[in-house]
Amino acid sequence: xxSVRPDLPPAHRAIRAMIAAIPRGRVANYGEIARRAGLPGRxxxxxxxxxxxxxxxxxxxxxxxxxxxxxxxPPGSKAFRxxxxxxxxxxxxxxxxxxxxxxxGWERDVDHLLWGPPAPPARRRRERAKT
Numbered sequence: 001x002x003s004v005r006p007d008l009p010p011a012h013r014a015i016r017a018m019i020a021a022i023p024r025g026r027v028a029n030y031g032e033i034a035r036r037a038g039l040p041g042r043x044x045x046x047x048x049x050x051x052x053x054x055x056x057x058x059x060x061x062x063x064x065x066x067x068x069x070x071x072x073x074p075p076g077s078k079a080f081r082x083x084x085x086x087x088x089x090x091x092x093x094x095x096x097x098x099x100x101x102x103x104x105g106w107e108r109d110v111d112h113l114l115w116g117p118p119a120p121p122a123r124r125r126r127e128r129a130k131t
Contacts, residue, residue: 015039018033026092026104071083
């Protein structure tokens with residue numbers, strides 16, 4: 001099957017792949033998407049790719065926010081309301097036009113997940129019985 005846009009730059013393909021990979025109920029910011037796509041510092045390109053992407057791709061555009069968790073559309077606009085509706089449908093709470101990234105953010109620090117401090121060891125039953 002032939003691609004609709006065979007001339008699509010590799011950077012655009014990488015960005016689309018990262019947006020498509022954002023899990024349901026999670027959000028990411030423009031800069032994060034750019035970094036994950038191997039394009040650090042290209043957050044604005046992420047916005048361009050989203051704007052140019054045909055709706056038929058079904059990209060979860062509504063899961064992409066500003067770095068501070070705010071929705072990029074003007075508050076009260078049709079696009080703003082649509083994004084809030086989509087996010088709410090996935091259980092993502094939007095308060096004052098902002099999403100709490102600590103609660104709903106996509107795992108950003110893979111190094112910490114892989115190499116961070118280990119979880120505390122489980123207590124033994126005997127230790128619990130003594131207390």
